[in-house]
Amino acid sequence: MPQVDATGNPNALLHSHLFAVAMADSVFTYDAASWCVTQEMKDAYDTNGFILVRNAFSPEEMRKVRAFVEGSDAIQERAYSRDDGKNRRSRVTLWNHPGRDVLGVLARTQRVAGTMEQVMGGQEVYHYHSKLIMKDARTGGRHVWHQDYGYWYKNGCLYPDMGSVFIPIDDCTRENGCLQVLKGSHRLGRFDHVRIGEQLGAEPERVEKAKEQLEHLHLEMSAGDTLFFHSNLLHTSDQNASDLRRWVFIVAFNRRSNNPYKEHHHPRYTPMAKVPDSALLECGEGSDDSNDQWFIKLDDDISIRERVH
Template sequence: MITSAAFTEVPLTGKTLTPEQLAFFNDNGYVLLRGFFSEQEMQAMKELRDRATARAGEAGGSFHDGPAHYDVEPLASDPTGKTMGLRKIQEAYQVEPAFREVMAQDKLLDIVEDLIGPNIYYHSSKLMCKPGNGGRRKPWHQDFAYWSGMQPNQVTVWTAVDKATTENGCMQLIPGSHKRGLIEHHQIEDLQIQEDSLADEDILVAEMDPGDTLIFSVLTLHASDPNLSPHSRLSCIIDFDSAPAPEGSQMGSSVPIRSQ
C-alpha cells in the first residue's frame, strides 16, 4: 500500500452540511444527498445529451470541441452496429453552459466548500452515458490514482440523471477506504486495484433516484458493474480540488471558481 497520500478530516462546522453529515463523511469517505437536484435540472442534462448525440451524428462520430471530447459508440441494441449513441462528454464543464449552470451552482459549491475548504478549483468533468445491454463495468479504483501528483484533498461529485440501480450498474463503494491512503493500482481491464483483495469488504451498493448526488473523497474505493438493463443510464460527474493544478498539468485549473 502506498501511504504518501492521506485524507484530511474536514471541520465539523459548515455552511450547508450538518455536523452529523460532516462526521459521517470523515468516517466513511462519502455523503449521499437524496433529491439534491430538481427534475428540471436533470431534464436539462438529458437535453444536453440529446444535443450532443445530434452533433455527433452530424460529425459522423466522435469529435472534439476545444478541450472537450464527445465520445460515441455503436449501441449494443442494434446488431448491425450502425446506430451510434453518446458514451460521454469529457470536460463538459468547459464547453457546455448547461452543464456549468447545473453542476457548478452555488448550492453545490457550498457543499464542496464544507468538505474541502473555501478555495475551490475545477478539476475535471464528464456527462456519462452507460449504454444498455452490456455497457461495460468500471473496475475498483480510487480517482486519485489518475492524478496522484496533486493534493488528495479533492472530492468527486456523482449525480444520477437517470435512476441508478443494481441492474443498470449503479455506483458501489467501500465505506472508510479513503483512510488507507493511495492503494497501488495496475493496468488490467483499466487502471484498477487487485480485486482479489476485496473478498471480505463491506460494499455499499448506491442505488439512486434522478437528482440524488453522491460526493466522495478521491481516495474512496468505488466501482460499477455492467449495465444489464435494456436502457442507458445517464450521470454527471465533476471533480473539485482545494488547490491549483501544478504547472504543466493537463488536468485541473490554476484559477479558482470560488475563493476565500
C-alpha cells in the first residue's frame, strides 16, 4: 500500500524522498551566526549550476519585503507582461540599478551580492538588473525553458560569468508554478533560443534531449529561501492555476571582468556598494529615486524584441 502524507497524496512522500536525494549536495541552511560561503557550496554551484539556501531571510525580513512590494506604486505601475503561448500572462517589473529602497538594500546585502560573488569565483560583480515576477492566482503565465545567458549573450556579454539570485516573496509550490531546473545543464553551454508565444525559449528539441540525461527538479521553496543559479542553467516554471499568488524577487549579477562590449538596455559595469545584512531591517522605505533605478519598459528589451517581432 503506498505511503501518504498529511494531505492524503499517495506519492508525496516518495517524491519528497527522491527530491531530497537529488538535491542533497546543493541545499544548505542559513545561520546568521556562522554563515560563510564554503568550498562545498562553490563545488555544488560549479557541478550542479545552483545552490539553494533554506531560511536565508527571516519571517520578519520577508514581511518587510512583502509590505514594500505590495505598497510600491513605482513597482506596480511599471509592470508589463508577455503572452506565454497558452493565453496566460505573468506581470514583470524590471529595473537596472538597485536604488535606495528596500529591494535595493536587499540586493546589495552580503547575504545576496556577497554570496553570489563568492560562488561565482570571488571576482567583483555588479548589479546587472533586478525584477519582480508576479504570477497571480489563476492567471499567472508560464515561463518556457530558457537560459538567462541565452538572452544576455545578445547584449554583448562575451562570457556566461553571470548569475541570478531567486528570492520567493510567497511560498513557491508545484501548484502555483515553482521554478524547475535541469540539474547540471549549465555545462551544456548556450542553446539557441527561438520564439515561443511572446517569449524566447531554448531550442525545444535540445531541451528534450537534455531532459533525457539530466535530473529534472521542481524547486519548491518557502518565502525567504534563496536560490543562487548560473546563467546557463536551463529553467522553466508552469502557469499558476492555484488560488495562491506566486511573487518572486530576482537579482541578476555580472562579473566586472565580463563588462559588455556594447551599449544595450542593461548597464555596463557600475560599481556596487554592498551593505551589511543588518541593513535590510534597519533601512526605511527609501526615497523616490525611481528615475535613478532606470526601469525597463516592454519594448526596451532589445535581446527579446529582435528575435520575437
